[in-house]
Amino acid sequence: MSQRSAGSGxxxxxxxxxxxxxxxxxxxxxxQPSSSxxxxxxxxxxxxxxxxxxxxxVQFILIKDQKKIPIRRADVVKHVVKEYKGQYxxxxxxxxxxxxxxxxxxxxxxxxxNHVYILVNxxxxxxxxxxxxxxxxxxTGLLFVILSLIFMKGGTVKExxxxxTLKKLRVYEGVKHEEFGDVKKLVTDVFVRQKYLExxxxxxxxxxxxxxxxxxxxxxxxxxxxxxQFIGELHxxxxxxxxxxxxxxxxxxxxxx
Amino acid sequence: xxxxxxxxxxxxxxTMMSNGVISSSQASALHRHCCETHGAxxxxxxxxxxISVINAQLQPLFMHIRKGMSEEDGxxxxxxxNMAKTDITKMSSDYADxxxxxxxxxxxxxxxxxNGTASSTDILNCADSLQTKKLKKKETEHVLNKFVQDKWLNxxxxxxxxxxxxxxxxxxxxxTIYPDLIKRCFVCHNIAIQGQICENAVCGIKIHxxxxxxxxxxxxxxxxxxxxxxxxxxxxxxxQYSSQTLQSQSSCAKENTAGPxxxxxxxxxxxxxx
Amino acid sequence: xxxxxxxxxxxxxxxxxxxxxxxxxxxxxxxxxDTGDEDEGAGPSGIHEDDDDPARRREIRxxxxxxxxxxxxxxxxxxxxxxxxxxxVLEEANKLFANxxxxxxxxxxxxxxxxxxxxxxxxxxxxxxxxxxxDPSAYAQHLLSFMGLNRLEEEDGNEDDCSDGYxxxxxxxxxxxxxxxxxxxxxxxxxxxxxxxxxxxxxRQRIERQRKAPSKExxxxxxIQLKKMEESHQEATEKxxxxxxxxxxxxxxxxxxxxxxxxxxxxxxTSFSRTVENIFHTSxxxxxxxxxxxxxxxxxxxxxxxxxxxxxxxxxxxxxxxIISISQASWKEIIKAFDIKDGLIPPPEEPSQEDRQx
Numbered sequence: 036m037s038q039r040s041a042g043s044g045x046x047x048x049x050x051x052x053x054x055x056x057x058x059x060x061x062x063x064x065x066x067q068p069s070s071s072x073x074x075x076x077x078x079x080x081x082x083x084x085x086x087x088x089x090x091x092x093v094q095f096i097l098i099k100d101q102k103k104i105p106i107r108r109a110d111v112v113k114h115v116v117k118e119y120k121g122q123y124x125x126x127x128x129x130x131x132x133x134x135x136x137x138x139x140x141x142x143x144x145x146x147x148x149n150h151v152y153i154l155v156n157x158x159x160x161x162x163x164x165x166x167x168x169x170x171x172x173x174x175t176g177l178l179f180v181i182l183s184l185i186f187m188k189g190g191t192v193k194e195x196x197x198x199x200t201l202k203k204l205r206v207y208e209g210v211k212h213e214e215f216g217d218v219k220k221l222v223t224d225v226f227v228r229q230k231y232l233e234x235x236x237x238x239x240x241x242x243x244x245x246x247x248x249x250x251x252x253x254x255x256x257x258x259x260x261x262x263x264q265f266i267g268e269l270h271x272x273x274x275x276x277x278x279x280x281x282x283x284x285x286x287x288x289x290x291x292x
Numbered sequence: 293x294x295x296x297x298x299x300x301x302x303x304x305x306x307t308m309m310s311n312g313v314i315s316s317s318q319a320s321a322l323h324r325h326c327c328e329t330h331g332a333x334x335x336x337x338x339x340x341x342x343i344s345v346i347n348a349q350l351q352p353l354f355m356h357i358r359k360g361m362s363e364e365d366g367x368x369x370x371x372x373x374n375m376a377k378t379d380i381t382k383m384s385s386d387y388a389d390x391x392x393x394x395x396x397x398x399x400x401x402x403x404x405x406x407n408g409t410a411s412s413t414d415i416l417n418c419a420d421s422l423q424t425k426k427l428k429k430k431e432t433e434h435v436l437n438k439f440v441q442d443k444w445l446n447x448x449x450x451x452x453x454x455x456x457x458x459x460x461x462x463x464x465x466x467x468t469i470y471p472d473l474i475k476r477c478f479v480c481h482n483i484a485i486q487g488q489i490c491e492n493a494v495c496g497i498k499i500h501x502x503x504x505x506x507x508x509x510x511x512x513x514x515x516x517x518x519x520x521x522x523x524x525x526x527x528x529x530x531x532q533y534s535s536q537t538l539q540s541q542s543s544c545a546k547e548n549t550a551g552p553x554x555x556x557x558x559x560x561x562x563x564x565x566x
Numbered sequence: 567x568x569x570x571x572x573x574x575x576x577x578x579x580x581x582x583x584x585x586x587x588x589x590x591x592x593x594x595x596x597x598x599x600d601t602g603d604e605d606e607g608a609g610p611s612g613i614h615e616d617d618d619d620p621a622r623r624r625e626i627r628x629x630x631x632x633x634x635x636x637x638x639x640x641x642x643x644x645x646x647x648x649x650x651x652x653x654x655v656l657e658e659a660n661k662l663f664a665n666x667x668x669x670x671x672x673x674x675x676x677x678x679x680x681x682x683x684x685x686x687x688x689x690x691x692x693x694x695x696x697x698x699x700x701d702p703s704a705y706a707q708h709l710l711s712f713m714g715l716n717r718l719e720e721e722d723g724n725e726d727d728c729s730d731g732y733x734x735x736x737x738x739x740x741x742x743x744x745x746x747x748x749x750x751x752x753x754x755x756x757x758x759x760x761x762x763x764x765x766x767x768x769x770r771q772r773i774e775r776q777r778k779a780p781s782k783e784x785x786x787x788x789x790i791q792l793k794k795m796e797e798s799h800q801e802a803t804e805k806x807x808x809x810x811x812x813x814x815x816x817x818x819x820x821x822x823x824x825x826x827x828x829x830x831x832x833x834x835x836t837s838f839s840r841t842v843e844n845i846f847h848t849s850x851x852x853x854x855x856x857x858x859x860x861x862x863x864x865x866x867x868x869x870x871x872x873x874x875x876x877x878x879x880x881x882x883x884x885x886x887x888x889i890i891s892i893s894q895a896s897w898k899e900i901i902k903a904f905d906i907k908d909g910l911i912p913p914p915e916e917p918s919q920e921d922r923q924x
Contacts, residue, residue, distance in 0.1 A: 090352045095380050097755045102385050115380065137349045138309075139302030140752045154752035158303055161329060165321035166314055168307045169746050169753060176741030179748065180709065187700040196702060199642050203706035204713075205733055214738055261748040269708040277700060309753040355755070374757035381760030392762040444758055461759045471802070 085122060085129075091115045092130040096142070100154050103229045105252065108150035145230065145251040153230065155255050173214045174221065178231055180204065181222065183262055185247055187280060193237070194245040197222070226250075259284035300332040301346050308357055308372040312443050313457035316359070316368040319343075343370065354381075360460035363408070363453070363486040364446065365531060366502025373461035386442070390424040391435045397422070398436075398445065399462075402454055403470050408486035412436070412450045454485050478517055479503035488525040495519035505530040623671060629662055630674035637681050642703070644685050652685055712744070713737035806843075806914065807850040813911050814857055814871050825868035827904065828859055834909035835901045838894050844911050845890060 095115045099106045108123075116123055131142040134154065141155045160168045184200055185192050198208045201218070212218050223245075226232040230252035237244045249257075260274070263284050267274040275281050303326045308314065314322065316339075323342055327334035343357050350356055354376035362369055374381060387395070397418045401410035412433075419432040427435065436452065439445040443457045454462075463483050467474050475498040477484040484498045497518045499507065505528045508514040514523035637644065637655055644651045659682070663675050710733070717731040734740075817826055832848055834840035848869070851857040855872055862868050892900075900906070 086352070090354070091380060093353055094376070095383070098380065098383050098385075100752060101754045101756065103751075103754070114383070133353070137297060137302070137305070137353070138752075139299060139306060156306070156750040156752045158299065158306060159750065160747050163325070164307070165325050166307055166311055166318050168303065169310055169749075169751060171739075171742035171746040173738035173742050175746055175749065176738040179741065179745040184702060184705070187705070188702075195641060200702045200706050203703065204709060256750045258748050258750070262745075265745060265748065266705070269705070269712060280700075306753045309755050312756060372755070374755075374759050377760040381757070382762070384757065384761040386756055387761065389762075395758070396762060442756065458758060461757060465759055 080119065080122065085119070085126065088116060088119050088122070088126050089129040089133065092126055093133050096130065096134075096152070096154065103153075103252075105145060105151045105153050105230050108152070143255055145255065153252055153255065177201075177206070177215060177218075177221070178226060179262075181226070181232065181247065182249060182253055182257060183266060185249055186259060186262060187266065187277065189279070191246050191248050194223075194234075194247060197247055231256075258288075260288050295345055295348060297345060297349055298332050299330040300326040301342070301349075303329065304342070305346050305350075305357075305372075308370070313369050313371040313455075313460070315362075316370065319370050358460050360456060360463075361480065361482055361500075361502075362456040363459070363484070363500050363502070364456070366500065366506070369456045369460065371457045371460040377465075387435075387438075388425075390422050390427055391438075393422050393424045394419055394427060394432065394435055395439060395444065398439075398452060399454065399466070402452065402485065403466060403473050406489055408484075409451045409453050412447075412452065415452060459483060459485060477503050479507050488523075490516045490519060490521060491524045492516060492519050492521040495521060501528050502531075504528060618668075622665070623668060626662060626665055626671050627674055630659075630671065630678060633658055633662070634674070634678050634681060637678070637685070641685070645689050646703075652682060652689065656682055709741070713741050803847070803850070807847050807854075809914070810844065810847050810911055811851055811856055811871065814851070814869065817910065818871050825862055825870065826910075827862075828867035828869045829900050829904055830906060831869050831910050833897065833900060833904075833906050834911065834913070835906045836909065837913070838897050840909070840911075840913055841897055842892065844909075845892065849890075 092111060092115050095111060096106055099110070108127075111127070112120055112123065116126060119126060127142075134140040134142045135157065139156070139158045141157055142152055143155050144150060144152050158168070180201065181197055184197060188196070201207070206212055206215065206218055208219055210218070215221050222232070223234050227234045227250065230250040232250045232253070233248040234245055235248070237246050259280075263274040263277065263280055267276065270276075274284070304322055307322055307326075320336070320339055323339045324334055324336070326332070327342075340359075347357055354374060356373050356375055357370055358373050359368055359370050361367070394415070398410055398415050401414055401418070402408055415436065416429055416432050419427040419429070436445065436447070440447050443455050445458065446453045446455050459466075466483070475484050475487075476482065477487060477500045478497040479499050480503050482500075484500050487498045487500045488504055490497045495516055495518050497516065499517075504525070507517065508523065508527045509530050511527075514527060515521065516523050633655065640651065643649065644655070655678075659675065659678055666672050666675060710731070714734045714737055715731045716734065814826070814831070817831075832841060832844040834844060848857070851871075852859060857869055857871050859867050859869050
């Protein structure tokens with residue numbers, strides 16, 4: 036019985052999803068001739084050797100992503116690519132394809148000058164998951180509070196406003212928190228290194244003051260519209276109430292990077 | 293064609309990455325959820341086929357979704373494991389060097405024990421003699437907690453055991469490192485860390501607790517299935533599992549039919565191994 | 567972009583404050599004039615003799631500093647659209663300024679004015695923003711409610727709105743669960759295998775086996791199966807002994823002139839436990855008369871294979887026994903003393919390769 040209903044359920048939802056399935060059927064690029072073949076011919080690396088390097092790069096990036104610190108090209112070259120350096124563009128492109136095709140992740144270069152990468156999810160967590168796709172750490176909540184504050188205040192907030200707001204939530208700047216440990220370090224160092232936040236000195240301030248902005252990872256990972264919807268929910272208001280913020284969220288939504 | 297990965301497979305894989313290990317009933321529910329979410333064909337009994345599609349893609353990346361039995365509840369679980377030991381895999385940043393050394397020492401203690409457990413006292417004691425960097429008692433407790441949280445160890449009343457996830461990923465490794473200490477369960481033939489050992493010293497076969505419970509269920513006078521000596525241990529009760537248990541039991545039985553579980557086949561298995 | 571523009575403007579404000587005191591001062595005189603009419607006791611204008619009184623000047627500076635401090639401290643309050651605290655501060659400053667005669671005090675006044683302007687701009691931006699303004703304090707209260715704040719615990723009234731009520735232990739987890747759908751975070755991959763160096767522990771199996779030595783009675787019922795198992799274990803040892811003999815013969819064949827120092831042969835500088843295993847297995851070569859150890863001119867042990875035909879039948883009687891003990895410390899010492907760089911006996915193949923192919 037359950038089988039039948041499952042089958043019909045799947046059939047019902049299929050037409051709407053056909054795009055997804057078509058996407059899946061895109062040619063397996065790994066077996067296609069690629070632009071790097073010219074280079075390959077010049078060097079003495081076999082396709083199998085390149086294949087192996089691609090796999091190692093994927094493995095390396097996955098391991099480096101454990102702590103969510105962005106990955107630098109220099110490190111990929113130093114630890115994995117090594118003598119295959121000449122093949123780097125081809126290798127990293129293929130690694131990106133593997134992330135998309137196997138894991139449903141995007142390998143995004145967030146700094147094209149210094150070549151820094153992060154992984155961003157192409158799939159979204161959904162309600163009704165039998166097991167959560169992302170068993171969130173309480174730190175996500177803390178990060179959200181700070182990011183939402185910045186966004187709602189027009190993109191920049193002074194450090195003091197962040198700490199004053201957190202104080203109301205029983206999180207104190209200089210006090211060890213049960214779940215977050217050294218909060219000051221988490222907020223001004225860890226989140227900053229992960230590129231969720233930017234923490235910059237305000238010039239000409241005495242005593243020294245800092246302000247927070249969204250980091251490059253937050254811009255890639257966080258949906259401003261979903262954020263605004265939750266803020267609206269909390270205030271019992273429509274997201275459109277905050278006209279400017281709504282406009283910005285909608286514009287990002289319609290022009291995804 | 294059906295070997296191609298779709299978003300349903302990717303969602304399943306991502307959930308495996310986040311959770312590390314899931315029970316087979318969770319895997320079934322997740323399989324269904326993933327297929328329905330992405331409009332992929334779903335058939336209830338095809339979980340393993342579905343997983344094998346993912347595994348085909350993971351294989352070149354030294355990863356694998358592997359099935360194994362829990363030594364605690366006797367149920368099947370799936371774990372996403374790493375299969376490579378390279379300079380790259382050593383760069384994992386989850387634990388510091390001394391924390392990893394503590395893990396190895398804990399594993400030594402557990403594998404070396406008869407019943408597959410190590411007491412927190414013993415582990416705390418060996419934290420003093422770490423070569424990398426000593427851990428204070430308090431730090432050791434913290435690290436042990438982290439191992440439990442990350443599902444590498446289980447803890448009940450100060451006794452630590454290797455988790456299902458750990459055994460699934462580390463089985464080959466343990467066979468290499470402790471070739472003479474690792475036994476197979478006499479009943480289900482899988483690797484056995486936690487279990488009861490036949491008191492007859494020349495026999496000394498090991499049986500998982502859930503396997504003991506099933507094997508001796510309803511017998512008033514239990515005897516060792518190998519040497520026929522009296523089985524001196526307390527026989528645990530078969531736990532009241534859901535219908536799931538029956539499924540996994542039947543699959544367990546199926547595996548057993550691959551070869552009659554007489555002592556001679558077991559012996560050949562063993563000699564082949566070493 | 568908006569931010570950078572704002573910061574530029576703030577920068578120029580400060581510059582002007584720093585460089586053109588006279589200008590700022592002039593402006594202020596006008597301001598004083600505006601309010602001065604009602605402000606009877608504001609200051610004895612026109613009295614110039616105490617312009618240079620150091621005590622008086624010090625007092626003015628101290629008052630300015632207090633005012634600046636209080637602005638810093640009550641920043642949030644000042645920004646609150648519901649009160650006029652910012653104006654109060656400016657009026658206070660006006661009173662002080664009436665007595666300012668020298669540049670040093672005027673500079674403090676300018677500093678305060680920069681601060682006030684900044685606050686005023688921020689406050690204005692709240693009011694003039696399209697749509698609703700966003701009040702962080704109200705937001706915090708909403709968050710607290712969402713996180714399940716228990717507001718019943720009120721004892722000393724609520725003089726400080728930070729301390730009344732307490733959050734349940736899962737408060738942040740609850741918030742995280744709700745907001746995780748706003749993040750497109752990639753899951754990460756965690757593993758244990760391969761994250762540490764593999765160093766097999768010294769073979770304890772032996773001790774284990776002895777401890778479990780079968781009693782006579784147990785021997786009676788010893789099943790065939792166990793015999794097979796022991797055989798297989800023996801086989802493994804034999805195989806390893808043969809493998810090591812292979813290496814010994816090879817090194818000897820390569821150069822039969824120079825003796826092979828025993829320690830060079832058995833020590834694996836990368837692994838203590840491998841070294842112990844090598845010593846153990848090599849001892850079988852000696853026991854079985856397949857190799858012999860002798861002391862060279864420097865009294866250092868050397869090992870050579872015993873060539874075919876050299877094996878004397880019943881030689882056991884002529885053999886001598888000796889016990890070699892090695893500890894981790896002495897192992898390190900020997901490596902250093904003999905400068906051993908590579909082990910002569912490579913470790914047996916690791917099944918980790920097999921793992922990969924699986």
